[in-house]
Amino acid sequence: MSDKRRALPAVDTLLSHPAVVQHGAGHRLKRRALRELLTAERQRLVDETSAVPDLDSLAYAGVVHIEWLSRSRAPSVFNLTGTVIHTNLGRSTLAESAVMALTRAACEPLALEYDIESGRRGDRDHMVEALLCELTGAEAATVVNNNAAAVVLALSAMGAGREAIISRGELIEIGGAFRMPDIMHASGCILREVGTTNRTHAWDFESALGEATGLIVKAHTSNYAVEGFTSTVEERELARIAHHHGVPFMVDLGSGALTDMAALGLPDEAQPYESIEAGADVVTFSGDKLLGGPQCGLIVGSREQIERIKRHPLKRALRVDKLILSALEATLLLYRDSDDIAADIPTLRLLTRSEAEIAACAERLAPALAGALPADFELSQRPCRSQLGSGALPVDRLPGQALVVTPTGERRRRERRLRELEQALRQLPRPVVGRLHDGALWLDLRCLVGAADETAFIQQLGALQLAQATP
Numbered sequence: 001m002s003d004k005r006r007a008l009p010a011v012d013t014l015l016s017h018p019a020v021v022q023h024g025a026g027h028r029l030k031r032r033a034l035r036e037l038l039t040a041e042r043q044r045l046v047d048e049t050s051a052v053p054d055l056d057s058l059a060y061a062g063v064v065h066i067e068w069l070s071r072s073r074a075p076s077v078f079n080l081t082g083t084v085i086h087t088n089l090g091r092s093t094l095a096e097s098a099v100m101a102l103t104r105a106a107c108e109p110l111a112l113e114y115d116i117e118s119g120r121r122g123d124r125d126h127m128v129e130a131l132l133c134e135l136t137g138a139e140a141a142t143v144v145n146n147n148a149a150a151v152v153l154a155l156s157a158m159g160a161g162r163e164a165i166i167s168r169g170e171l172i173e174i175g176g177a178f179r180m181p182d183i184m185h186a187s188g189c190i191l192r193e194v195g196t197t198n199r200t201h202a203w204d205f206e207s208a209l210g211e212a213t214g215l216i217v218k219a220h221t222s223n224y225a226v227e228g229f230t231s232t233v234e235e236r237e238l239a240r241i242a243h244h245h246g247v248p249f250m251v252d253l254g255s256g257a258l259t260d261m262a263a264l265g266l267p268d269e270a271q272p273y274e275s276i277e278a279g280a281d282v283v284t285f286s287g288d289k290l291l292g293g294p295q296c297g298l299i300v301g302s303r304e305q306i307e308r309i310k311r312h313p314l315k316r317a318l319r320v321d322k323l324i325l326s327a328l329e330a331t332l333l334l335y336r337d338s339d340d341i342a343a344d345i346p347t348l349r350l351l352t353r354s355e356a357e358i359a360a361c362a363e364r365l366a367p368a369l370a371g372a373l374p375a376d377f378e379l380s381q382r383p384c385r386s387q388l389g390s391g392a393l394p395v396d397r398l399p400g401q402a403l404v405v406t407p408t409g410e411r412r413r414r415e416r417r418l419r420e421l422e423q424a425l426r427q428l429p430r431p432v433v434g435r436l437h438d439g440a441l442w443l444d445l446r447c448l449v450g451a452a453d454e455t456a457f458i459q460q461l462g463a464l465q466l467a468q469a470t471p
């Protein structure tokens, strides 16, 4: 037994193998990878039936391990889940100009908090404030880490120690531990819920207003719908009631589109300018949902309230860095200047893809996928419905096309084979994430765009490690 282990080569021998020498990694990483490989081999050889691998095989295994060690724990994936703005897969990808701006900011010093005109210290919001004001009609604007942070900061600045009045129908949870009642509590506000789950009236707000009131809040109930016998109070009316009592009115929009979604053939989505027009003092929305920019939370509104928010100590703790601000500025410039916003913002591009275009992609990929699958799987191309994701109405679905892989055979075996398939696709160099539905794996092709990605998808299928069916 120990002899077999002694037959393993030394680290230095493997280091001078041509396959290892050729690899571009540094010496330190190579040595670590080979040491780990040899330790694992020694373990394996404890079992007397194991054979000592030859030098070439070990060197190639070493190269694979070097790759594995230097690989990111969050590799790029193919998002074939059918959810376009997928929080677990990083939400929006950035427009080309935003990527360039971000890269420039990463590589070179920039006038972040520096006024080029006067040579004095400046405010980092200056990069995007004028753009945000132009795009939303607001007087002032600021940016924080995400929309949850925007809501916490705005509530803290305007309502800490006082009552925040909100309709019972809007005490939302949007997942990932964002629950409106908890957020209010964390912000130091006293939650004052009014109305009922399905109906809230203006007089509910009127009668709740008093000495203790800090502000009135409206939250966009983006990820669920109350239908039937319902009634909510319009923003214009809420703003009027709030201002009559001398308190601010805040709207948490969630997604907040900066262009008319309906004009792009998509489900209608509230735009920040509408809330500002209706009289909201503060509107908050996400940067990486329908806007299609980097993760951040945008706060727009009246000069008075935005100044209050900017002065709050939490603002400093929640501020965004130069990379985010640069990417955001470039994205907002597209909203101001682009002749074809649906083509320039990747998220909008994905959402507006036609079913015919997706079907053509499915037809190009189907033969390669069919060829890579063991004989006990069936492949079909079917119409499907994609979701916008990230809090957009789950009932609004976009028509698309999917490649659907269905295992055949007896039920228990079908379940096992489906799990094996799903796992094998996840273990590809660029993992493929689909959606299990109705005893099949659905690969919604809405988010697989462009010849380069199609080729990459097809090429890596050769590495699919899925055993033939065992009887």
Ligand SMILES: *Cc1c(COP(=O)(O)O)cnc(C)c1O
Pocket (backbone or CB within 6 Å): 146, 147, 148, 149, 151, 174, 178, 219, 220, 221, 222, 252, 253, 254, 255, 285, 286, 287, 296, 297, 390, 391
């Ligand atoms: C998504 C959402 C949030 C949280 O935004 P993040 O950018 O994810 O922090 C808050 N409120 C509403 C209504 C939302 O839809």
